[in-house]
Amino acid sequence: MARQKLSHIFTKIAFKALRTNLFNIVLLAFFLTIGSAKIYSQEINNKSTAIPINKQADSIKIVTTNPIIVDTINVDTIKKKPILEGKIKYKAEKYAKIDQKKKLITLYDKAELYYQDIELKSGIIVFNYEKNEVYAGRIKDSAGVYTQLPSFKQGSNVVEPDSIRFNYKTKKALIWNSRTEQSEFRVKAEISKRVNDSVYFMKGARFTTSKDVDDPEYYFKTNKVKYVPGKKVVTGLTNMVIANVPTPIALPFAFFPMTEESQSGIIIPTFNDTRQRGYSLQNGGYYFALSKNYDLAILGDYFTNGSYALRFESSYAQRYKFRGNVNIRYENLIQSERGFPDYSKTNIYNIQWSHSQDSKSNPNSRFSASVNLGSSRYFQQSINQLNANGNLNNTLNSSISYSKTFNSVPQVNLSLTASHSQNTQTEEINMTLPTLQMSVDRIFPFASGEGLKKGFFKNINFQYNLRGENQIRTTDSLFFKPQMFRDAKAGFQHSIPLSTNFKIFKYFSASTSLNYQEVWYIKTINKSFDSDLNKEVIKDVNGFDAFRTYSFSSSIGTTIYGTFNLGETKKIKAIRHVMRPAISYSQTPSFAKYYDTYAADASGTMIKEYTRFEGGAFGAPGKNRSNNVGISISNTFEAKVTDKDSTKTEPKKVMLLNNLNLSTSYDIAADSLRWAPMRVSAGTQFFNNKMNANFGMTLNPYAINNSGREINTFNIDNGGSLFRMTSANMTLNYSLSSRDGDKNKKKENKQGQRNGGRDDDLFGTNTDFSDRRESQFGNDDDSEEDSFKGFYKAELPWDITLAYQLTYSNTNRENAISGNSLMVSANTDLTPKWKVGASTGYDFVQKGVTFTQLRFERDLLSWRMDFNWTPFGNNAFWGFFIGIKSGVLSDIKWDKRTIPDRVLR
Structure with missing residues (x-):
């Protein structure tokens, strides 16, 4: 499956060749005309001598049914190279006329002609076999309006001109007002000239990504175009026209390589003037179209104060098997100038990987990945994006898992998982590299292979579970350093639960179970008192050790x-x-046998108990x-x-x-x-x-x-109530939309969710400076707008997302509201093309407004304009963007913004 990252395609124009086999079509029409000469009477001069006529059988069968005429010429006895390589069919609504005097064949009203992979439809089709030409054009209806424009289709290439004229001997053609789609472009040319199969010239051509090529909101106009199908397009002076008004944006000439597949190319950077780091060039780089299944984009930023950033973005997919994307980001940030007291320098990075497997590709095994790790302060300090969800989120999580099912008897399930959890405030990181889990399906030793399992004994079952973990707890500063691996805790836990369930007195369901566990460690501890250091000393003891526990449980309910x-x-x-x-x-x-004692002071009078399994991956056996x-x-x-x-x-x-x-x-x-x-x-x-x-x-x-x-x-005996409420919490989540029940739902914030935040816009939307073409309000679905006629409806489309959180704490009689906040996000369409949205909130405990974002957007059909504003706070920011939605012209834009103040540490 071809994959192409549209946000990273440099500006290009794509055309397809207007290949045609009309030469063979006209030859057939000419041949049919000559063979049908007996239909018309001829003027013969009088002669004195009668010429005898030899009667011969007519070898040409004439089909008089008008809608479809098919070639039925008998096979000649002399072997010749066939003129046609396939069958030809044509039809017309009103008539198919053959004029021997003018040497014309005319098909009128809904005329159609089919030959091999060629389809020609038009109001009128005329063959002139004397001039070796074929003509197709429009006709007028009863109101005098031109209808039934020609439509020429060969394979996937479609041309819809006003008229077309073709010489089947020289294979040259003239096309008036041709309309065609090439890649994401829609092209219209006043006159197109076909020199041969591989060269076309166009005059008065316009190309645009607008849906309406006859009345586009913008287009590029050029008077001279040379087009070589599948290879290149060369143009003369090209001028950009907006709303039929020429602009100063022009190129003296342009060269565009042509290809049906994704193509590598340069990504043009954006120039900005920042407040803290000087002038900058951002999001420039190179896009590599490596294959149909994967690509790579290398992007970079540079600031005049020495700061820079690098990003590697890749998407990959294989149909019916898997798909995913990888983003690796690194930034070297410098603040102020060397020698000044506020000078600082820091390095931050972020790695994101998302992988999903098609469930049908392999039902017995599955691999998935969702990775979001890096510097704890990345989203707070990054200069390349304004990420509200990532900035306000305090936790980054990652998981990579592989699972496989063995269809044996009993069935065995195996999984291998690597997980990561990171607190961005405390910069503490917890990882398991990896977690191994294996389970054997339940075995019923007293039940037959078939039939219901009823009663205490038939429901007795047991299974085997194995879990192995390698736990790592570290911080940002020690991440992936040798000390991180030295402090790792590894172990295996085996468990064999034996359980059964049964009915008591018909209405009560009872269950009972006996669970046996065995834990293996490869490292334990030893505690002692060092009289020289005058403190307790904990030493690691390497070597295999294990403890075993068991427990019993039972329950009854109805x-x-x-x-x-x-x-x-x-x-x-x-x-x-x-x-x-x-x-x-x-x-x-009690498992006190696993506990030892040691003298906790120099005199030896203070004796403390401990177990050598303390701090293990699966805990320690209980003493009580x-x-x-x-x-x-x-x-x-x-x-x-x-x-x-x-x-x-x-x-x-x-x-x-x-x-x-x-x-x-x-x-x-x-x-x-x-x-x-x-x-x-x-x-x-x-x-x-x-x-x-x-x-x-x-x-x-x-x-x-x-x-x-x-x-x-x-508490009641101490003069209080029956219970003492130590904590309480309440949450309200409300989501309402005027489009409830419609198919057009608000888009989920997928990138925000990938960054660790919410999947909605309650905390604002993400602003990715490398690609501003995507709407902040959802998918660009114009189906409703296209069908809109007349005045705008009085009930404006809108949606609201609201969240309220209240927390009460009274552990030590503080009787305090520890948390009380309200957050709301709202969006509405003021007109079919104007969208407005806001996200804000208020903290009633801290008495302040929480993160606030205002959004404005104007849909300009093939263009999009938006304004994003965070008016106050640590992430105060505004940005304005106007640009073409299409990926092939994504570099035609104007992007102006401020960079939020970042505090480096």
Whole structure:
């Protein structure tokens, strides 16, 4: 599959040859005319002597059915080279006329002619076999308007002129007002002259990427064009015309190489005057069309203060197998001048890789990648893009995974994953390189191969799971340095769960399981006290070591249904409540045998316990015995209401609460604080599922002392309420659009999501300075606009995205709102071509406006103009862009912007 990065194609003009086989068509018409001479009477001079006529059988069969005439000449006994290489067909709506005197064959009204891969359609087609010419043109309808323009098609090449004249002997042609599409161009020429199969000349030619070539909003006009199909286009003086007004933009001559495939070329940079780094040339470089399946673009920036940036962008794909893209970015940033106190220099980088595999290519194995890693401050300091989602996001995540299924009995699943998580504020990086997982499908030793598995024994099953990890915790400064690998923690965890499930008293579902785990480490620790250093010393002990644990768990639950009927005449007819209570029990013994002691002071009187498996990849065995009883209740509420549609006979179901969950646990083996805090969570939807509301809180039954420490006394016994609410949170997400239900949905912010942010424009849209042609408001779908007639509709298209977040904290009686913010994004179409949008928010705790972005855009058909403004904050910025949407003319643009102030550190 051919791949071409349109944003990196240098300006070019592409044409296709107007190859034709009309020579053979006219020869056939001429031949048919001569053979049909007996249709017309001839004037013969009187002679004294009668000339005897030898009667012969007519070898030419004349087909009188008018719409389609097919050559039916009998085969000559003398072997000759055939004139035609295929069958010819033609038809006309009104008539197909042969004039022997004028030596003309005329096809009139919806005339069509077919030969091999050539199709010629026109209002009128005339063959003149005396002059060896064929003519095709328009005809007038009853209103005097020209209709049925000629359409010449050969293969995929289509020409639609006003008229065409062709000499089948010299193979030269004249075409008036030809219209054709070549690549992304639409070309119209007043007169086109075909010299031979490989050379064309055009006069008064215009080429544009506008959809309407007869009335384009812009075009390039030139009087002299030499066109060699498949090789090159050479033009004379070429002038750019906008709205039928010539502009000063002109070239004395131009040369454009022609190709059907993507082509390598120079990417013209953009000149800017920055506030901090002087003048700059940005996004210049070279595009390599390496093959049909992959490409490469090398881009760079240079600033007069010495700062520079490099970017490598590549896309690849293979049809029905996989596709992906790779972006590698590096920037060397200098601020101020050497010797000044505010001088700073820093290097930042970012690597993004996205790979997806077609699920049908290999059902038993799958490979995928989503990588976003690099310098923690990249999106905050980058000078090449304004990325609101990446700038406001605090976490970068990556994952590369390969999975394979072995269709054995039992089935075996294997996966290998490398993951990465990076906090951009603390600059802490957590990685697993890699994670190995293998699982063997469940085995039912007491069940037959076929039939249902009922009862305690038939449902007994076990399986085997293996998980291996190599965990790395490091920072930006130590990333991929030797110390990072020395501090890695590796291990393997084996688990064999044995479980079963069964029914009790028909209404209760019970399950029980016994889990065995074994953990292997290749490195443990040893703790001791160094009297010389007078401190505790932890030493790594290399070598294989392992510990083994086991646990038991059981649970029982049921489902209770209740319906409260309020009456058939009521608007709310009934409320249905579904409750699912469950009780679980788990027991884990003490594994104190894996614990050792050491003297923690010089006197040896302070003895501390530790386990050599501390800090391992899979933790350490527990010393304390656990004997927990868990209680949980989940609830859902829905109502039956009268449907607004009077034609509906059944009531409408409306969800009141998607979930209302309560959970807690009681540790029988604990000597104090046996009750765990109760967690309450709820969620529901409003306004036809357009608003999602979620709520959660933590209720602690125990009181705290004056120092804020939890004590073994119930809060109600300490003069308080039954529970002490230690934390609570609420989130509201609302998305509404006037186009709800339509196919035209707002575009997802894919690049923002790839950078680690949201997939919508709640935090603004991303501005990529290397390609400003893409709309900020969605796909350029003009289907509705093209069908628009008359005044604009009164109801303006719009969409709103809203998010509200509230967090309450009361762990140590602070009784404070720790978070309270509202964020909103809105877009609307003021007219069919004007779009306006804004993203902003307010933090009620910090009492300030959050990130704000204003967007304006004007659709100029084949052009696009936008204005993007961040009025205040650390990323204050404005940018104006106007340019051609088409990739082949992407360098024809005007891009003016300011560079946000970047704080280097």
